Amino acid sequence: MEVLAGSIMLLSGWRRALVAFLAGAFAVLALPPLGIFAAPFLSFTLLVLLLDGASGNPDAGIVRRSFPAFAVGWWFGFGYFLGGIWWLGNALLVEADEFAWALPLAVVGLPAVLAVYYGLAAAGARSIWSDGMGRIASLAVAFGIAEWLRGFLLTGFPWNAIGYAAMPMPLMMQSSGVLGLSSISLLAVFVFSAPVLIFTRKGRLPGLFLAVLLVCAHLGYGVWRLQQPAPPPADSQTVVRLVQPVIDQAAKLDDSERTGIFEEHLALTAAAPPEGGKRPDIIVWPETSVPFILTENPDALLRISDVLQDGQILIAGAVRAENAGAGLPPRYYNSIYVIDDRGQIVGASDKVHLVPFGEYLPFENLLSSFGLNAIAAAMPGGFSPAVTRSLLTLPGGPTFYPLICYEAIFPQEIGDGALATSALLNVTNDAWFGNTPGPYQHFQQAQVRAVENGIPLIRAANSGISAMVDARGAVVSGLSYNEKGFLDTILPGKEPLMVAPAQRRWIFRLLALLGLTVALTSRSGFIFRDN
Known part of the structure; x- marks a missing residue:
């Protein structure tokens, strides 16, 4: 030797x-x-x-x-x-x-x-x-x-x-x-x-x-x-449904497929719970699951209100547009919306930490002159980052700490405000990477964020891995990669932090x-x- x-x-x-x-x-x-x-x-x-x-x-x-x-x-x-x-x-x-x-x-x-x-x-x-x-x-x-x-x-x-x-x-x-x-x-x-x-x-x-x-x-x-001993559930009466539609990424970029994609999400939302199960109170869709600008499409909000039952709340990943002023193009944000049973947007949070070359183009004035664009941004100029992270407070319910896509890999992205919330909420779309090690690596890193903060993790991914993860990193319930469907589960409780x-x-x-x-x-x- x-x-x-x-x-x-x-x-x-x-x-x-x-x-x-x-x-x-x-x-x-x-x-x-x-x-x-x-x-x-x-x-x-x-x-x-x-x-x-x-x-x-x-x-x-x-x-x-x-x-x-x-x-x-x-x-x-x-x-x-x-x-x-x-x-x-x-x-x-x-x-x-x-x-x-x-x-x-x-x-x-x-x-x-x-x-x-x-x-x-x-x-x-x-x-x-x-x-x-x-x-x-x-x-x-x-x-x-x-x-x-x-x-x-x-x-x-x-x-x-x-x-x-x-x-x-x-x-x-x-x-x-x-x-x-x-x-x-x-x-x-x-x-x-x-x-x-x-x-x-x-x-x-x-x-x-x-x-x-x-x-x-x-x-x-x-x-x-x-x-x-495991902590008791945050609320044993509240059922969370995670929707995993498994939409091919090429289809998500095809304008002709948008209506069908939206209806697919609605169908999984409206599906009856497993035999003997309670109807979900909170439904979570993945990142950019809404295939158009919701605020410019009142019919889409009306369809959501038709599907949601009394008291149900939808949390959905979507692109948000904001008027930047006279003569200026609108700003676009990778966002999460909270929508009530009347089809009203009652909360929103924008992504803070964008993916360079994916969601925005660094040195845009220079690089765009060479014909370069951000890969995942479906609009000119890419996404804009939020200045601060907004917590998602549900009407009469829990408060979630939002992490969009790869924000979940940054321990420092989870500020002190997370400790007062009921769960980390990670919506993502890993369909970009296919059935490769990427989605599995991403999921592991999100699991560790739950353990670091003593807070359960709600994770909805377009193609997987979607799961409810408890504050110790254990998967309470989950859907495998490319497994189309939904899961209904109870939100686990929080763990006391050993070290801040x-x-x-x-x-x-x-x-x-x-x-x-x-x-x-x-x-x-x-x-x-x-x-």
């Missing part, structure tokens, strides 16, 4: 790049839909060994000296992101005649850019590298900071943060309610890298002991948390400081001498 480890350390050139790329791609097996928890242990062990051999010329400048480590981290990240988000290209094939040219940019270009985070993390860790436990501490801190930065720089894209590989099931999600995603990512890298200590003497026993202790604490806390979100930020800073201290003291030889 030591001979093999030495061979990996001594790799150079294209062989080192290839192994780094394959190691990153292999780590993707830990993500949905597979969830193979063991995969990153091999991937990060290989990454550490490759970095062991990636020392630059000590007489060179800092950039040239750091380049070998950066290259290893970049190739690892490129493999990880290429293997993890290749399915984004599927969205470009929905309107292939217009967007197929951009396929290489989405499938290869975006992973190449995201890999820079891991390249910088590897270079930063290598700058304080040591022979033993300290090197995996430095790698953990560097990756933890990289994942934190990835959450907000350039609008942020924290999709498939390393921490999710350590949370493939509700049992292993419970720690997020104490630590938060950034801290989970930091500790996960330390644990995943720990097997490399088998090949070294310095800090072997304390490093392996700490890794095992962290895994036991992670699992043990999950077992303890799930064994606690603001306190989790301090925990992350403390863990980063402790890891950095271990890395620096190990480098100096002050602790963790040879066993």
